[in-house]
Amino acid sequence: MLLTHATLATLTDGYGLVADAAVAITGDRIAWTGPMAELPAAFRAWPETDAQGRLVTAGLIDCHTHAVFAGHRAVEFELRLKGASYEEIARAGGGILSTVTATREATEEELLAQALPRIDQLIAGGATTIEVKSGYGLTVADELKMLRVARRIGQSRPVAVRTTHLAAHAIPPEYKGRAPAYIAEVALPSLRTAQAEGLIDAVDAFCEGIAFSVNELRPLFAEARALGLPVKLHAEQLSDLGGAAFAAGCGALSADHLEYLSPAGIAAMAAAGTVAVILPGAFYTLRQTQAPPIAALRAAGVAMAVATDLNPGSSPLASLTLAMNMACTLFRLTPEEALLGVTAHAARALGLPDRGRIAPGLRADLCLWDADHPAELSYRIGATALHKRIYGGRLD
Ligand code: DI6
Numbered sequence: 001m002l003l004t005h006a007t008l009a010t011l012t013d014g015y016g017l018v019a020d021a022a023v024a025i026t027g028d029r030i031a032w033t034g035p036m037a038e039l040p041a042a043f044r045a046w047p048e049t050d051a052q053g054r055l056v057t058a059g060l061i062d063c064h065t066h067a068v069f070a071g072h073r074a075v076e077f078e079l080r081l082k083g084a085s086y087e088e089i090a091r092a093g094g095g096i097l098s099t100v101t102a103t104r105e106a107t108e109e110e111l112l113a114q115a116l117p118r119i120d121q122l123i124a125g126g127a128t129t130i131e132v133k134s135g136y137g138l139t140v141a142d143e144l145k146m147l148r149v150a151r152r153i154g155q156s157r158p159v160a161v162r163t164t165h166l167a168a169h170a171i172p173p174e175y176k177g178r179a180p181a182y183i184a185e186v187a188l189p190s191l192r193t194a195q196a197e198g199l200i201d202a203v204d205a206f207c208e209g210i211a212f213s214v215n216e217l218r219p220l221f222a223e224a225r226a227l228g229l230p231v232k233l234h235a236e237q238l239s240d241l242g243g244a245a246f247a248a249g250c251g252a253l254s255a256d257h258l259e260y261l262s263p264a265g266i267a268a269m270a271a272a273g274t275v276a277v278i279l280p281g282a283f284y285t286l287r288q289t290q291a292p293p294i295a296a297l298r299a300a301g302v303a304m305a306v307a308t309d310l311n312p313g314s315s316p317l318a319s320l321t322l323a324m325n326m327a328c329t330l331f332r333l334t335p336e337e338a339l340l341g342v343t344a345h346a347a348r349a350l351g352l353p354d355r356g357r358i359a360p361g362l363r364a365d366l367c368l369w370d371a372d373h374p375a376e377l378s379y380r381i382g383a384t385a386l387h388k389r390i391y392g393g394r395l396d
């Protein structure tokens, strides 16, 4: 396929804009890209798709979602509006644990049926790669069930799915006050089985007062590394427990949320090359007031990704362009940083060097937008400007 007359944002150097450009695609890879005027003769006869001047970016990558879960938490949303906090609801047995109850009761088929419409929304907004975490099962069997559903999403829809083991998301009631026993008896065995069954690409945990401390997570991350799996961490979302520095010390791909990130955490992330995943949907939903230290992350040269954190509690958000808009308006990312955050830097956060930019040899995952400047993607509030997607070299 030959895509012609595109306003390309290659994302190779900032936006990497190329006016009136072409992209030659063979199989699921980009073979050539550059200005139309320089198109090699060999590609000129390839079947043409005319972008008619539209903006073309790499396909969007949502590098942090909890898209598999049962039910919803609209009632909790009402409780928060009446004054209850996210942490109070969690400590009273609601919050994540109410989704755990619903998810345990659901069959694999039911979970898949509930997840697919969320995935379809992300795809309709331009996603071509989506990360999906477990973490609402919290038994060995239910964590594996969630991960099988996550894998099936990638077989059911034209989207690449990366799965993450997140058994260390919350402490279920049967282990209340016994976090180390939960790690030993559920998190570690489910990790080993999930890895043996090819169900996971990475390991994550929730480091927070209402979840796990750094010390409680050490055995889990040690095991992940022994199994050759990359780690990442929900860190410094509601308080500073030193999670980001711990994760960076383990060579983490990313540390995510980071509202309460300290200067020491920033330095550790910069030294390790750990990506900062910014999740404005959760900040917005929980009406947090302390924003992540964006200017300091930028100054330290830490790559920033932006994701939806799609989940039923703190971020019922299924639009990457709305996440970009929020990242700009709430956190002062530039539209260029926001776009890199859902493409090149999101790819880095997932350890996927074969996507997130437009260059020869990379996957042919592209978005054609009804837009002519890349800042438009961040600027409009909740608009879906997607014209068409190309996923793995195929036009939707
Ligand atoms: N932080 C979050 O924002 C989500 N998980 C996490 O560790 C929230 C998950 C939920 O409330 O269901």
Ligand code: FE
Binding pocket: 064, 065, 066, 234, 309, 311
């Ligand atoms: Fe999350």
